Amino acid sequence: MKPSLDLIDRKILLELQRDATLSVAQLADRVGLSATPCWKRVQKLEHAGVILGRVALVDPVALGLGLTVFVEVQAADHGPAWRERFAEVVAAMPEVMELHRMAGDVDYLLRVSVADMAAYDAFYKRLTDAAAPKNVTSRFAMERIKSVTAYPVDVTTR
Numbered sequence: 001m002k003p004s005l006d007l008i009d010r011k012i013l014l015e016l017q018r019d020a021t022l023s024v025a026q027l028a029d030r031v032g033l034s035a036t037p038c039w040k041r042v043q044k045l046e047h048a049g050v051i052l053g054r055v056a057l058v059d060p061v062a063l064g065l066g067l068t069v070f071v072e073v074q075a076a077d078h079g080p081a082w083r084e085r086f087a088e089v090v091a092a093m094p095e096v097m098e099l100h101r102m103a104g105d106v107d108y109l110l111r112v113s114v115a116d117m118a119a120y121d122a123f124y125k126r127l128t129d130a131a132a133p134k135n136v137t138s139r140f141a142m143e144r145i146k147s148v149t150a151y152p153v154d155v156t157t158r
Contacts, residue, residue, distance in 0.1 A: 070138075
């Protein structure tokens with residue numbers, strides 16, 4: 001069930017997506033509340049599963065992970081056993097940053113971060129050995145032009 005978010009909740013989410021290191025006092029000031037009600041709202045949003053966690057964003061190149069690969073996977077089988085096995089295999093691979101089940105001619109789309117082509121080849125072999133997909137297509141990103149983690153939040157009054 002979708003939680004009901006009022007204007008203050010949406011402002012809190014906007015600010016926390018910009019900077020999750022804000023103190024409660026700073027956050028409260030930005031959204032027009034005092035600290036205690038602001039903190040209670042943040043806790044409510046966390047409890048409701050709207051706020052999933054707070055993280056530091058890291059430059060992948062600084063970690064030696066300069067190659068981003070978008071991997072399209074066609075399933076060998078569309079039954080629950082293959083789907084569950086595939087999800088388990090991919091979840092255990094730290095190179096996989098995102099996994100989406102898709103509609104259309106591609107069943108799954110993965111965003112993979114690795115150091116270089118040799119690292120991707122090793123990943124590819126582990127993936128195909130463990131999951132046995134019908135087909136795998138790799139698309140290599142040449143340049144990251146835009147990358148954001150913040151979802152658009154409507155903070156206009158309704």
